[in-house]
Amino acid sequence: MRIKLKVNNKTEEIDIEPHEILLDVLRKLGYYSVRRGCDTGMCGICTVLFDGKPIPSCSVFAARADGHEITTVEGLEDAKAFAKLLSEEGADQCGYCSPGLILNTVYLKKIGVKDLNKAKIKLIGNLCRCTGYESQHRAITKFLGVTK
Amino acid sequence: MIYFKEYLKPKNLQEAYEVLTSKNAKIIGGATFLKLSNQSFETAIDLIDAKLDFIRESENEIEIGAMVTLSEFGDNPIISNLYNGFLKNITENILSFQMRNLITVGGTIFPKFGFSDLITGLLVLETEVHLYKNGKIRLEDFLNTKIQKDILEKITIKKKPLAVSFKNIKNSEYDFSIINIAVSKSENEVKIAVGARPAMAVLITKDLNFFEDIDKAVESLLNKIKFSDDLRASKIYRQKVCKALLKRALREVIQ
Ligand SMILES: Cc1cc2nc3c(=O)[nH]c(=O)nc-3n(C[C@H](O)[C@H](O)[C@H](O)COP(=O)(O)OP(=O)(O)OC[C@H]3O[C@@H](n4cnc5c(N)ncnc54)[C@H](O)[C@@H]3O)c2cc1C
Ligand code: FES
Ligand code: FES
Numbered sequence: 001m002r003i004k005l006k007v008n009n010k011t012e013e014i015d016i017e018p019h020e021i022l023l024d025v026l027r028k029l030g031y032y033s034v035r036r037g038c039d040t041g042m043c044g045i046c047t048v049l050f051d052g053k054p055i056p057s058c059s060v061f062a063a064r065a066d067g068h069e070i071t072t073v074e075g076l077e078d079a080k081a082f083a084k085l086l087s088e089e090g091a092d093q094c095g096y097c098s099p100g101l102i103l104n105t106v107y108l109k110k111i112g113v114k115d116l117n118k119a120k121i122k123l124i125g126n127l128c129r130c131t132g133y134e135s136q137h138r139a140i141t142k143f144l145g146v147t148k
Numbered sequence: 149m150i151y152f153k154e155y156l157k158p159k160n161l162q163e164a165y166e167v168l169t170s171k172n173a174k175i176i177g178g179a180t181f182l183k184l185s186n187q188s189f190e191t192a193i194d195l196i197d198a199k200l201d202f203i204r205e206s207e208n209e210i211e212i213g214a215m216v217t218l219s220e221f222g223d224n225p226i227i228s229n230l231y232n233g234f235l236k237n238i239t240e241n242i243l244s245f246q247m248r249n250l251i252t253v254g255g256t257i258f259p260k261f262g263f264s265d266l267i268t269g270l271l272v273l274e275t276e277v278h279l280y281k282n283g284k285i286r287l288e289d290f291l292n293t294k295i296q297k298d299i300l301e302k303i304t305i306k307k308k309p310l311a312v313s314f315k316n317i318k319n320s321e322y323d324f325s326i327i328n329i330a331v332s333k334s335e336n337e338v339k340i341a342v343g344a345r346p347a348m349a350v351l352i353t354k355d356l357n358f359f360e361d362i363d364k365a366v367e368s369l370l371n372k373i374k375f376s377d378d379l380r381a382s383k384i385y386r387q388k389v390c391k392a393l394l395k396r397a398l399r400e401v402i403q
Contacts, residue, residue, distance in 0.1 A: 001155065018155040018192065021183070041180050041247045042322070053219075054246040059180045063155035064194055104246065124322065125244020 003066035008075025016062050025062035033073040033099040044126035047100035048072050054104050073099040078106045085139040093130035101126045109144055116146045151188035157197045161280045164193050177255025214254030214300045234312045238269040254300040260291050260348050263324040268343035269314050271351045272332035274306035288351045310334055313397035317389055326381040327390050331397040346378045359402055366394050
């Protein structure tokens with residue numbers, strides 16, 4: 001089947017198998033920031049925005065995205081600013097988890113989260129094998145302009 | 149791996165039901181659980197365009213469409229304020245924020261998942277399940293039916309003056325509950341639901357008088373609830389934890 005979706009404001013058309021997963025289709029289209037980790041919805045690495053809301057792209061059939069808008073880290077204006085903070089704080093080690101974390105954190109900024117505890121709870125689904133999270137939390141504190 | 153040949157997004161339930169009953173087809177809610185299964189069928193019926201993402205409030209009840217996601221339980225003021233955030237507090241501890249943006253009410257209730265925290269919470273409220281073909285059924289009755297070929301359209305929750313409490317325990321914040329319990333108290337009745345036993349949740353209703361001595365009441369109730377072993381916990385562990393959680397929840401709503 002042929003689907004048409006908007007990825008980072010660019011219209012893409014592609015032939016897919018009806019049972020194909022969004023993550024795989026995005027990678028076929030060249031959006032390599034979208035990566036596979038657990039493949040069960042648990043690690044957050046494959047997160048994209050679906051009509052503006054974060055979802056794990058490993059858990060959605062690509063056919064659902066027909067006619068919808070997808071944003072990957074390549075299409076986020078604020079991504080570079082947060083990525084810079086991650087690297088300054090030593091929170092970008094292997095970097096495999098970064099795209100998912102960046103997408104969710106930028107979304108949290110958009111919805112006005114300024115409380116670090118709230119941010120931590122919202123980011124519980126973004127697993128990282130390298131950093132131990134402390135350095136990520138320092139970067140998140142700066143990026144969100146945390147007030148408490 | 150999951151395999152199917154056709155993906156449809158019907159605009160209404162009539163269309164969806166026709167496909168469900170005329171082909172080897174499955175309904176897609178959020179796809180989060182279905183996607184993990186190993187099966188093949190002919191047609192996937194995604195309800196995303198079937199206009200089932202509504203939340204409505206009338207004088208006596210709240211209606212929640214089958215495609216409402218668990219995130220909406222926190223974001224929507226009608227649900228998030230209900231019984232001081234009872235359902236919001238239950239759902240915001242299920243998995244992660246991004247998964248809750250996908251997981252639907254229909255996909256949680258229709259398969260009658262034993263581990264479900266939401267089903268346990270809904271059981272102690274007056275919840276009815278509305279099915280396209282089989283009509284309106286009380287949630288506790290629905291859990292005992294063998295209905296398979298139908299579509300959950302919405303649930304309704306009656307607004308009643310209730311005191312409520314939910315408790316659960318997990319090995320880690322991100323895991324399934326080892327045991328979950330919910331309790332509600334109306335003027336003269338107490339409802340207790342116990343889920344993740346690990347089997348499907350059960351509901352017990354008793355007169356308020358029964359709880360004059362809470363310790364004794366809990367001992368007698370525990371004899372009526374069946375627990376079993378699984379990877380997460382033993383039957384005995386579940387029984388002991390359930391006893392402690394039940395006493396806490398009952399004290400919260402009764403005293
Ligand atoms: C890794 C993981 C961890 C989880 N942890 C928890 C947890 O801790 N606590 C908890 O409560 N839950 C947990 N869940 C379960 C989660 O709540 C389920 O994934 C969810 O209930 C499935 O919802 P869905 O909308 O994605 O349904 P789907 O996966 O789309 O569907 C599930 C089933 O329901 C059917 N279905 C869907 N919608 C309808 C409808 N409207 N009418 C009829 N049939 C329908 C489908 O055909 C399918 O058989 C976990 C899930 C995963 C994957
Ligand atoms: S790969 Fe999607 S959540 Fe882990
Ligand atoms: S930096 Fe390596 S997984 Fe997070």
